[in-house]
Amino acid sequence: MGGISVRNLDDDLLARLKRRAARHGRSAEAEVRTILRHALSGESERSFDDLSAARAGAERRPGTHASGNTAAGDP
Template identity: 50%
Template sequence: MANVTVRNLPDEVHRALRVRAAHHGRSTEAEIRDILENAVRPPQRVRLGSLLASIAREAGGLSEAEAERLNQLRDKTPAEPLRFE
């Protein structure tokens, strides 16, 4: 496993980390590991379609009924493979 050293950490930040760690019942080092892991590895992968749908809903896009109607109209036949002849 790798080791990381953080230099010039302000005293207030270190104090806040110790308080947060105590609140969660673990060491400061374990708390820092948890913070770093959550920052770089979100618990659930975001899917592009879901993200776009949520953006459209927030922007006042399609209602659920309209989206379902479009989904019913969508051509669901498989695409033909490319031919380079």
Template identity: 60%
Template sequence: MASITVRNLDDGLKRRLRIRAAEHGSSMEQETRDILKAALDEDAAPPKNLGTAIHELFRPFGVEKLEIPPRESIRELPRFD
């Protein structure tokens, strides 16, 4: 396995990483690996289709199933004679 060193890490960021690792019961190294894996796996996820994206957008509002109105005949087309 490869390893990397991250230099010049902001003190506040390191503190937040330490706290987050403690909350998850893991080391800072393991927490960093988990964060990197999640971030890179998210980029590799296949794009959603438009219908799925719209459904996920409105799901929190309780819109699970919409009533589809009945189809009506189209209006008469205009004549240009």
């Protein structure tokens, strides 16, 4: 399994995380894993082909970037 480090967390955010972990009887690290698992469980994985097609379509539309966002200054 992989691991990550999250730096530069606000003191308030870290304190809230630790309190939440304590309420759930978990370590802060276990609480972060639970939060991430829950936050990402509803997202569907798009295939590379789907992402590539979406990017190609965005590049063909004037005023959009490959990310699908409109050009700077556009609403």
